[in-house]
Amino acid sequence: MIGAIVGDIAGSRFEWHNRKTKRFTLLRAKGESRHPCYFTDDTVMTLAVADAIMKWRENGGGAYD
Secondary structure: OHHHHHHHHHHHOOOOOOOOOOOOOOOOOOOOOOOOOOOOHHHHHHHHHHHHHHHHHHOOOOOOO
């Protein structure tokens, strides 16, 4: 879970900014990047699904009403 969130944050600065080369700087010094890293809707959805699964298990794992 933590790896997925860290990957989402690290990759967020490349989302919607297509690269034509495989050479790029993954991490930059503070204030250097025009595209800062942040969490995206992917992290929000991952956490929501994990929360739903945990609540489902707490309630015995049966079908929802």
